[in-house]
Amino acid sequence: MTMRKKHIGWMVVAFFVAIIAVVFQQIYTSMTEQGIASGGPYDNAAAYPAAVAILIGILVLLQAGLGLLRALPPSDEENEAISLARLKRPAGLLLIFGIYLALLGPLGYHLTTAPMIFAVMVLCGMRIALVTIAVSVVIAFVLAFAFEVFLKVVLPGGIFALNIPW
Amino acid sequence: MLVDSILAGYALFMTPAAIGLTLLGVLFGLVVGALPGLGPLMGIILLLPVAIGLPPVAAMGFLIAIFVGGSCGGSISAILLRIPGTPLAAATLFDGYPMAQKGRASDAIGIAISASALGGLFGGGVLILLAPALAQFASNFAPPEYAALAVTGLIAIAVISEGSLLKGLIAGCFGLLLATIGTDEFSTGYRFTFDTHHMLNGFHIVAVVVGLFAISEMAHQTMGNDLLKKPKIDIARPGFGSVLLTLKHWKNLLRSSTIGAFFGALPGAGGVISSFTSYAVAKAAAGPDEKYGEGEEGGVVATESANNATVGGTLVPSLALGIPGDASSAMLIGALLILGYFPGPTLFEQQPEIVGGIFLVYLTSNVFLLIAGILATPLFVYVLRVPKSYLIPIVLLLCTIGTFALQASVFDLLVMFGFGLVGILLRAASYPLSPIVIGIILGPLLENNLRRSLLISQDGYWIFVERPVSLILIIVNLLLIAGSIWFAVRKKSKAADKVPVSD
Numbered sequence: 001m002t003m004r005k006k007h008i009g010w011m012v013v014a015f016f017v018a019i020i021a022v023v024f025q026q027i028y029t030s031m032t033e034q035g036i037a038s039g040g041p042y043d044n045a046a047a048y049p050a051a052v053a054i055l056i057g058i059l060v061l062l063q064a065g066l067g068l069l070r071a072l073p074p075s076d077e078e079n080e081a082i083s084l085a086r087l088k089r090p091a092g093l094l095l096i097f098g099i100y101l102a103l104l105g106p107l108g109y110h111l112t113t114a115p116m117i118f119a120v121m122v123l124c125g126m127r128i129a130l131v132t133i134a135v136s137v138v139i140a141f142v143l144a145f146a147f148e149v150f151l152k153v154v155l156p157g158g159i160f161a162l163n164i165p166w
Numbered sequence: 167m168l169v170d171s172i173l174a175g176y177a178l179f180m181t182p183a184a185i186g187l188t189l190l191g192v193l194f195g196l197v198v199g200a201l202p203g204l205g206p207l208m209g210i211i212l213l214l215p216v217a218i219g220l221p222p223v224a225a226m227g228f229l230i231a232i233f234v235g236g237s238c239g240g241s242i243s244a245i246l247l248r249i250p251g252t253p254l255a256a257a258t259l260f261d262g263y264p265m266a267q268k269g270r271a272s273d274a275i276g277i278a279i280s281a282s283a284l285g286g287l288f289g290g291g292v293l294i295l296l297a298p299a300l301a302q303f304a305s306n307f308a309p310p311e312y313a314a315l316a317v318t319g320l321i322a323i324a325v326i327s328e329g330s331l332l333k334g335l336i337a338g339c340f341g342l343l344l345a346t347i348g349t350d351e352f353s354t355g356y357r358f359t360f361d362t363h364h365m366l367n368g369f370h371i372v373a374v375v376v377g378l379f380a381i382s383e384m385a386h387q388t389m390g391n392d393l394l395k396k397p398k399i400d401i402a403r404p405g406f407g408s409v410l411l412t413l414k415h416w417k418n419l420l421r422s423s424t425i426g427a428f429f430g431a432l433p434g435a436g437g438v439i440s441s442f443t444s445y446a447v448a449k450a451a452a453g454p455d456e457k458y459g460e461g462e463e464g465g466v467v468a469t470e471s472a473n474n475a476t477v478g479g480t481l482v483p484s485l486a487l488g489i490p491g492d493a494s495s496a497m498l499i500g501a502l503l504i505l506g507y508f509p510g511p512t513l514f515e516q517q518p519e520i521v522g523g524i525f526l527v528y529l530t531s532n533v534f535l536l537i538a539g540i541l542a543t544p545l546f547v548y549v550l551r552v553p554k555s556y557l558i559p560i561v562l563l564l565c566t567i568g569t570f571a572l573q574a575s576v577f578d579l580l581v582m583f584g585f586g587l588v589g590i591l592l593r594a595a596s597y598p599l600s601p602i603v604i605g606i607i608l609g610p611l612l613e614n615n616l617r618r619s620l621l622i623s624q625d626g627y628w629i630f631v632e633r634p635v636s637l638i639l640i641i642v643n644l645l646l647i648a649g650s651i652w653f654a655v656r657k658k659s660k661a662a663d664k665v666p667v668s669d
Contacts, residue, residue: 036355
């Protein structure tokens with residue numbers, strides 16, 4: 001299966017349309033309730049974001065229009081196909097990293113970091129071997145040491161309050 | 167005034183922390199510059215959370231040194247692997263790699279480092295002479311001039327960024343919009359905070375930038391087939407004799423450094439354009455016996471001196487006006503703001519010691535680049551052998567700890583991840599990311615001065631055309647946009663003319 005670059009272009013257009021929708025939804029609800037959606041330059045906090053959102057809207061419309069014009073016939077760049085199989089690894093990376101970030105707060109740095117590094121290394125093609133496990137643990141501890149000892153950063157301890165008194 | 171500023175900065179600079187971190191920054195910059203896919207911007211982003219906990223001059227020394235080292239580091243991989251570590255070094259491989267092929271890798275790297283350091287020092291001279299003068303000139307600016315200047319900075323970046331003008335402008339406006347999140351300075355109302363206290367001050371710029379650039383870059387890197395590859399490279403050991411080899415091309419060095427500093431001072435132009443232009447000029451001015459593209463020392467001198475002189479030039483509008491020349495200098499402005507200093511004429515008037523300290527760290531980082539760069543080259547060659555499968559998790563971890571360390575907030579990590587996804591989407595659709603950062607930095611400058619202008623104006627928006635400087639800037643903005651459209655249309659029609667007619 002493949003995805004064409006022009007499809008990604010349309011996803012970006014949809015993203016910006018959603019952003020513009022959120023801007024106006026906030027202006028007509030939250031900002032109006034606060035009384036900051038009208039008045040002069042001092043009181044009206046909504047005029048500037050509204051103007052920027054309208055500008056984005058116009059630019060996105062132009063971009064979409066150009067996209068449609070180019071669609072007949074499609075340019076080589078727009079028609080460039082990206083195999084979905086190629087996206088497996090980045091998707092896997094984001095999944096691992098997302099799970100790591102979600103668990104970092106509840107479980108803490110020391111329980112989650114080495115497994116994340118190990119998983120990313122395996123995803124990158126390294127063998128599941130003792131060396132990979134050892135490297136993961138060493139990287140996690142060296143960085144924790146550097147940040148906690150030299151930079152006085154308190155890393156998340158999680159529900160078990162796991163923090164190393166270096 | 168200039169001497170007083172430097173003397174006041176000297177006291178802040180002459181501390182073990184400032185000097186040590188400047189040296190460390192140069193070394194780290196060389197490493198991130200040498201590693202393909204990273205570069206000075208990524209280096210600054212990764213260590214910005216560390217820097218903002220430091221004293222101001224030490225922090226700026228650390229980050230500026232990364233910028234300086236990173237702008238040179240890319241040449242090492244360009245010369246040895248034919249892969250420029252950063253786009254800045256793309257032109258260096260034209261002659262650097264052929265030199266390595268002829269068994270002169272050590273000379274090529276030595277010349278690259280020497281030319282970078284000397285070009286950087288030239289850029290430092292330009293910075294020290296021009297920035298105070300520009301700040302003095304800008305001290306007469308009122309809100310309309312600042313608002314127009316912010317628009318110029320944004321348009322210049324959007325026009326020159328990779329991809330189309332439209333995409334650059336959309337990205338820049340997206341940055342402007344992100345800058346509005348949080349508590350409004352005028353009305354003290356809450357904008358786009360969704361009733362959560364986490365967003366009262368908006369998204370932390372570091373979390374946004376780390377996500378946009380670093381997370382998206384790491385995801386992009388995993389698509390390659392070289393994750394386990396350990397390049398076989400011979401150790402290169404340049405010597406200080408390289409400085410003499412570089413100085414043999416002194417005319418080229420001076421000319422390229424001037425081009426670099428000039429392009430650096432123009433918002434948006436940056437090191438890539440300056441290094442390619444310098445190379446083209448050096449090639450055009452070369453004698454018949456100089457064979458550019460076949461391992462000519464002058465080619466390396468031209469590109470490397472230009473891209474490091476650009477750093478000094480870039481700092482001129484950044485410090486004097488608060489207008490960043492590129493994404494890296496935008497991050498430096500961001501760091502200054504987080505540290506509690508506002509770049510612009512006020513910084514020169516009220517905190518001259520910080521300005522003087524920044525001048526000194528910039529000059530010193532170029533001296534360190536020359537010494538440490540030449541001595542530590544074997545180390546950077548060794549780093550190039552580290553496979554990406556090790557680097558990717560390390561970078562992800564640095565992103566995580568660095569972002570968490572900002573405010574000990576898991577929310578910042580979620581912001582980072584969210585912007586990582588946005589960065590991936592925008593990169594995949596060929597949207598430039600730098601204008602977003604510039605938009606975030608320039609957003610408050612633009613909005614506050616726009617609203618102040620309207621408050622003091624008797625005739626609404628006419629205030630922008632009634633004042634000569636803002637009128638000139640508006641005309642420049644219109645010319646930039648018109649010129650960019652004209653070039654795009656011309657490029658398209660030329661490309662259409664070249665399409666071969668099929669049988």
